[in-house]
Amino acid sequence: MNKQEAITLLQEHGHKMTKRREDILNFFAQEDKYYTAKDLYQYMESIYPGISFDTVYRNLHLYHDLGILESTELNAEKHFRMNCGSHHHHHFICNTCGKTKKINICPMDDVAHLLSTYKIDGHKFEVYGFCPTCQPA
Amino acid sequence: MNKQEAITLLQEHGHKMTKRREDILNFFAQEDKYYTAKDLYQYMESIYPGISFDTVYRNLHLYHDLGILESTELNAEKHFRMNCGSHHHHHFICNTCGKTKKINICPMDDVAHLLSTYKIDGHKFEVYGFCPTCQPA
């Protein structure tokens, strides 16, 4: 998902395009990583002093509902990143810099048959550690 | 992990055995499922009216640190269950009743080679859905 696709998607769903919404997209377009609501809030605060929490959280939810952002829960805090692709995938997440690497293997392929009497509804698979540039000493 | 093993473990680490600590073990021994701190608090409150949050959370952390409990984060809330085995495993978790089923396959076996230049530190794999007795209509 890039900025232009996101703007189109917003407008197709009848949402207004505001300067704040555009800057939120700019924020997430920066890097391939998960950010917290606080990260975004601080960025937005630097551009729009006194911006409301409501604006930040409302738009995070909106973007997530539209599939512009994907989210995960990490250390008791929701994290968001630009949605990176149409087909199903998972992520490695660096403990230090937070950058991610896509993993194109899905464990459900091997696991589904173990749960044949269960109705499967969702799953979560994430790998944590240190990326090549953040190797610990 | 059963109640007696947990008590032994506590004492080996120089912790005191209290009535509250024993009842926390009774609580988790009930079922193979994840409970919230609130679930435990309500149970304890029924036995010890006015029990402190501190007692509940302090002991949850202690039990987790000792490996008596395992934990996961679900819907922005930490959940705890009795540790169910010495060897590495994952869980299916029922959306309705919360009961779990152990999954003895670990995706890291297939994924590690994709991340050879990364230092892997941890991972999370969980499957969600409905168990045989909680099938939706």
Add this chain to the structure above:
DNA sequence: TTTACAAATCGTAATCATTACGATATACTT
């Protein structure tokens, strides 16, 4: 079994992320 003291608990306040909402401002249609 009494004593002594470290550990556990209580009572309550603080913190942190997130949600809620009435009042006001703004993007977009006509």
Add this chain to the structure above:
DNA sequence: AAGTATATCGTAATGATTACGATTTGTAAA
């Protein structure tokens, strides 16, 4: 340019979790 639904502001509320001084209690030693 005006009208209206939507977006934002300002601020308070909520819910989970943590913090901490005062008090109580389990346990080891006398």
